[in-house]
Amino acid sequence: MVKISSPSRQEGVFAAYAQAELEALGFSVEFDGAGAKAGGNTGNLIATMPGSMEAEPLMFCCHMDTVTPCVDIQPVIAHGVIRSDGTTILGGDDKAGIAAVLEGVRRIQERGVKHGLLQVLLTICEEVGMHGAKGLDYSKVKAKQVFVLDGEGHLGQIVVQGPAKDTIKAVVHGRTAHAGLNPERGVSAIQVASRAIERMKLLRIDAQTTANIGTISGGAATNIVAERVEITAEARSLVNEKLDVQGAHMKACFELAAKEFGVTVDVDIERSYAAFQLTDSDPVVRHCIAAMKSLGLTPELVSTGGGSDCNVFNAGGITAVDLAIGMTDVHTKEESITVSDLEMSACLVEALIEHQPGGA
Numbered sequence: 001m002v003k004i005s006s007p008s009r010q011e012g013v014f015a016a017y018a019q020a021e022l023e024a025l026g027f028s029v030e031f032d033g034a035g036a037k038a039g040g041n042t043g044n045l046i047a048t049m050p051g052s053m054e055a056e057p058l059m060f061c062c063h064m065d066t067v068t069p070c071v072d073i074q075p076v077i078a079h080g081v082i083r084s085d086g087t088t089i090l091g092g093d094d095k096a097g098i099a100a101v102l103e104g105v106r107r108i109q110e111r112g113v114k115h116g117l118l119q120v121l122l123t124i125c126e127e128v129g130m131h132g133a134k135g136l137d138y139s140k141v142k143a144k145q146v147f148v149l150d151g152e153g154h155l156g157q158i159v160v161q162g163p164a165k166d167t168i169k170a171v172v173h174g175r176t177a178h179a180g181l182n183p184e185r186g187v188s189a190i191q192v193a194s195r196a197i198e199r200m201k202l203l204r205i206d207a208q209t210t211a212n213i214g215t216i217s218g219g220a221a222t223n224i225v226a227e228r229v230e231i232t233a234e235a236r237s238l239v240n241e242k243l244d245v246q247g248a249h250m251k252a253c254f255e256l257a258a259k260e261f262g263v264t265v266d267v268d269i270e271r272s273y274a275a276f277q278l279t280d281s282d283p284v285v286r287h288c289i290a291a292m293k294s295l296g297l298t299p300e301l302v303s304t305g306g307g308s309d310c311n312v313f314n315a316g317g318i319t320a321v322d323l324a325i326g327m328t329d330v331h332t333k334e335e336s337i338t339v340s341d342l343e344m345s346a347c348l349v350e351a352l353i354e355h356q357p358g359g360a
Contacts, residue, residue: 001014001017001018001091001095001098001099002073002075002084002090002091002092002095003073003074003075004017005070005071005072005073006064006065006066006070006091007065007066007067007068007070008040008065008066008067008124008125008126008127008128009035009038009039009040009041009065009124009125009128010040010041010065011040011041011042011064011065011124011125012040012041012042014064015031015042015045015064015122015124018045018064018098018122019045019047021102022045022047022102022120025049025102025105025106025109026049026109027047027048027049027118027120028047028048028049029045029046029047030045030046030140031043031044031045031046032044032046032135032136032137032140033135033137034123034124034125034131034132034134034135034136034137035124037131037135038124038125038131038132038135040124040125042124043124043132043135044121044122044123044124044132044133044135044136044137045064045120045121045122046119046120046121046137046140046141047119047120047121047122048117048118048119048140048142049105049117049118049119050117051115051116051117051118052114052115053114053115053116054116054358055115055116055117055356055357055358056116056143056144056145056356056357056358057116057117057118057119057142057143057144057145058116058117058118058119058143058145058147058352058353058356059118059119059120059121059141059142059143059145059146059147060101060104060118060119060120060121060146060147060148060149060349060352061120061121061122061123061146061147061148061149061150061309061313061320062094062095062097062098062101062121062122062123062148062149062150063094063122063123063124063125063126063127063132063150063309064094064098064122064123064124065124065125065126065127065128065132066089066091066093066094066095066127067089067093067127067331068089069087069088069089069333070088070089070091071088072087072088073088073089073090073091074087074088075090077339080338080339080340081336081337081338081339082336082337082338082339082342083334083335083336084333084335086333087333088333089330089331089332089333089335090335090336090337091335092327092330092335092336092337093150093152093327093330093331093335094126094149094150096149096325096326096327096337096342096345097148097149097150097325097345098122098149099342099345099346100149100325100342100345100346100348100349101120101149101346101349103346103349104345104346104347104348104349104350104352104353105118105120105349105353107346107347107350108350108353108354113353113354115353115354115356116356116358117142117143118353119141119142119143121136121141121146123136123309126150126308126309129272130273130307130308130309130311130312132309133309133312133313134312136312138316138318141318143318144318144319145283145284145287145318145319145320145357146284146310146313146318146319146320146321147284147288147320147321147323147349147352148308148309148310148313148320148321148322148323149322149323149325149345149349150308150309150322150323150325151304151322151323151324151325151327152324152327152328152330153302153324153326153327154324154326154341155292155297155324155325155326155341155344155345155348156292156297156298156299156300156324157300157302157323157324158285158288158289158292158299158300158301158302158321158322158323158324159302159303159304159308159310159321159322159323159324160277160278160279160282160285160301160302160303160321161238161275161276161277161278161302161303161304162238162275162276162303162304162306162307162308162310162311162322163208163236163237163238163243163275163304163305163306163307164236164237164238164239164240164243164271164272164273164274164275164311165234165235165236165243165271165272165273165307166234166235166236166243166246166247166269166270166271166272167232167233167234167269167270167272168231168232168233168234168235168247168250168251168267168268168269169230169231169232169233169267169268169270170193170196170230170231170233170251170254170265170266170267170268171228171229171230171231171265171266172189172192172193172196172218172228172229172230172231172254172258172263172265173189173227173228173258173263173264173265173266174186174187174188174189174190174191174192174225174226174227174228174229174261174263175187175225175227175263176224176225176226176227177224177225178223178224178225179222179223179224179225180223183225185225186225186227187225187261187262187263188225188226189218189219189226189227189228189229189263190218190219190226190229191226191261192229192257192258192261192263192265193216193218193229193231193254193257195257195260195261196253196254196256196257196258196265197213197231197253199253199256199257200213200249200250200253201246201249205237205242205246206242208237208238208239208242209235209236209237209238209239209242209243209246210235210236210237210305211233211234211235211236211246211250212233212234212235213231213232213233214232214233214234215230215231215232216229216230216231217229217230218230233250235247235250236305236307237275238275238277238303239275240274240275243275247269250267251267251269254267255267272307273307273311273312273315274311274314274315275311276310276311276314276315276320278314278319278321279301280301282319283319283357284319284320284321285301285321287352287355287357288321288323288352290355291348291351291352291354291355292348292351294351294354294355295344295347295348295351297344297348302324304322308322310322323348325337325341325342325345325348326338326341326342326344326345
């Protein structure tokens with residue numbers, strides 16, 4: 001699967017491959033319109049398999065897209081570890097999750113294990129803002145519990161808490177002038193932006209909150225006082241209210257600097273996704289714990305500073321957890337996963353199906 005290139009918004013070829021694999025297992029497959037919304041060449045893949053007994057529907061979710069460079073990936077297996085040849089990423093994020101789901105379902109079928117209705121959701125554009133999950137046709141989702149196999153870390157980790165994220169865009173409007181002849185007539189947008197950023201609380205704010213300036217662009221030439229500067233930034237927090245405070249602080253810094261220099265600034269703050277938090281009393285978490293213990297794994301409830309499709313699902317009323325499957329160094333050319341972790345991830349899918357609520 002990793003040999004099939006599938007960068008964000010170009011998952012179509014891989015989606016066709018996944019459709020054939022799922023249909024061979026007995027799933028009916030359909031696609032929604034999320035691709036058109038995101039500017040991609042396919043929508044989310046939603047696969048459904050009828051149950052052989054009465055039980056609560058379950059859904060497994062992975063994303064089809066990968067970060068770049070992902071063209072001509074050559075996977076190498078050595079000493080029980082799978083990685084690329086070093087010229088690209090591996091793409092185990094998240095095709096290792098997809099492989100685990102396919103194999104876990106296959107094992108259930110080979111053993112003749114009865115199960116309730118199963119769904120597999122393969123989303124698009126997760127890596128560029130979870131646009132697949134955000135554009136999902138939820139009328140096609142039958143399950144109220146979703147297991148997202150997209151976690152970096154060791155088997156047994158259950159991500160039960162994730163941050164909210166704000167995307168912050170600011171445009172500083174300075175006043176242009178010739179930098180050599182009459183610079184006093186100008187106001188440098190770069191200088192205004194610099195003063196604003198110097199005042200900001202950035203990077204690690206507290207144990208739950210972070211913020212970062214991502215890009216700065218503007219100016220035209222060394223002999224022209226910069227008239228316009230654009231800044232993109234982000235802030236994240238495990239607590240929505242703390243994120244509100246951090247975003248307001250960053251906006252105030254821009255506005256105060258602009259006021260001091262007698263110019264204007266436009267600041268736009270967009271909530272990319274909301275925070276979520278589950279506990280060991282939530283049914284989906286209890287389900288994971290039982291399945292893991294049956295495999296001899298030690299369940300560990302953890303939080304993360306990154307966003308995933310889980311954030312979107314939980315905000316939309318579907319309870320979701322992200323499960324670690326052993327991926328390491330994701331988004332780099334050093335990305336890897338062990339064969340044993342990949343096999344155990346498939347066993348975990350199998351166990352989750354066997355522990356399907358209502359299926360005793």
